[in-house]
Amino acid sequence: MKLRLKHSFGGFTLDMEMTAGAGITALFGRSGAGKSTVINAVAGLLRPDEGLLEIDGETLMDTARGIHIPPHKRRFGAVFQDARLFPHLNVAQNLDFGTRYAPRGVKTPRADVIDLLGLSPLLTRAPATLSGGEKQRVALGRALLSAPRMLLMDEPLASLDGARKQEILPYLEHLRDGPLGLRIIYVSHAVDEITRLADTLVLLKEGRIATQGPLRDVMADPAAVPLLGVREAGAVIEAEVISHADDGLSQLRISAGMLELPGVQAAVGSRVRLRIMAQDVLLATQRPEGLSALNVLPVTVQSIRQGTGPGVAVALQAGTDILLARITRRAVTTLGLHEGAQVFAVFQATTVAPESIGH
Incomplete structure (x- = not known):
């Protein structure tokens, strides 16, 4: 059309x-x-x-x-x-x-x-x-x-x-x-x-x-964050369901590695669509240890877009996918973030709600 x-x-x-x-x-x-x-x-x-x-x-x-x-x-x-x-x-x-x-x-x-x-x-x-x-x-x-x-x-x-x-x-x-x-x-x-x-x-x-x-x-475009709303912005990626554990968590494979998420109702071997909210993604310059968060992915900073307030939208290359993180300007400075920087994206399993998992 x-x-x-x-x-x-x-x-x-x-x-x-x-x-x-x-x-x-x-x-x-x-x-x-x-x-x-x-x-x-x-x-x-x-x-x-x-x-x-x-x-x-x-x-x-x-x-x-x-x-x-x-x-x-x-x-x-x-x-x-x-x-x-x-x-x-x-x-x-x-x-x-x-x-x-x-x-x-x-x-x-x-x-x-x-x-x-x-x-x-x-x-x-x-x-x-x-x-x-x-x-x-x-x-x-x-x-x-x-x-x-x-x-x-x-x-x-x-x-x-x-x-x-x-x-x-x-x-x-x-x-x-x-x-x-x-x-x-x-x-x-x-x-x-x-x-x-x-x-x-x-x-x-x-x-x-x-x-x-x-x-x-x-x-995944940081420029779209103001249009979608800072609390609604987030990347959409596809994943393959690998297994379901007895404790309610499921293992999924994306291009950047493995994820552990609850509430996945799809069969093993099927593909699902995940929405990972930008506000739920933390960044670390070293792989963190001793955290309750189960999901840690190696990523590369693709771009940094500064808004009018204290928030900054960071696009992250995660394998062949793009994730978004919304952090503060101060965090960008403290972590020394720049395009091409190698960092880790961290988010808890429970931040991806079952209603954010589609078929």
Whole structure:
């Protein structure tokens, strides 16, 4: 998908250009950054002042040529913060409603969607009897059964509490990695969601794209820390599950060495995605001894970015991965840190929460 937008209203101007390939492209930004405006323009619900939208070789919007394909002909599925299920229909009937909008001759197997989202036990139930997470799964299934060529998800988990969010995230991971091969635009202001789900990350700030690229690259960029928030910044790396110990800790292999972490629910031999928070990473010039922290990795200082306050973001080369550490200016001076310095990154096993481990 190729998108270019320029639109002004109420003193706000959106001016951006992006592409979205396979997998999940996440739009992240604080409230008012322009995320929902982008989604509305892509869906056809907003006619921008200037814009171009192309997907699979077809032009759906081109203001210069007067092209504006209406929403119902764009073949986009949509899932919003509110599930918007029909209260007078049960789950099966809500799902069947989605099939009405599938193009003739194009069909998404109903049984596959039901199995993918674990909806079999819910088919005869009314929406009023469902939890928030269950409602969102039904809404997602209805959207998939319309056989969309792209899925638009606008803050789909924002109304859910932590437990319900953790309930639905694995289903979204299965959708990302499953056989449907859908292109998904995912809007959120929750960093934990995008680090679990996204392949590509687009950071919006005041109507403009501050940076975009593969999730791992953007999350490991010290320049992105102010946009993500200093308490939310952290690297995303992949690991292989090696073993599970009887004491609840699991051993994982990353490119820089071995890690010990709790709460890993993946099978031995599988690969998982870890989010390691910058504020949880300590740096040492010598390998520490006598610490309770189990994870110590040899790393090389790649860059040091100083903010406006006392904090400094340090990018660390850890094997083929990049970690981030957030320390103070004083610590940089005391440790004599500089680009190319060989140090050790240290963090406790319990700092990587189970919800920060994705499939």
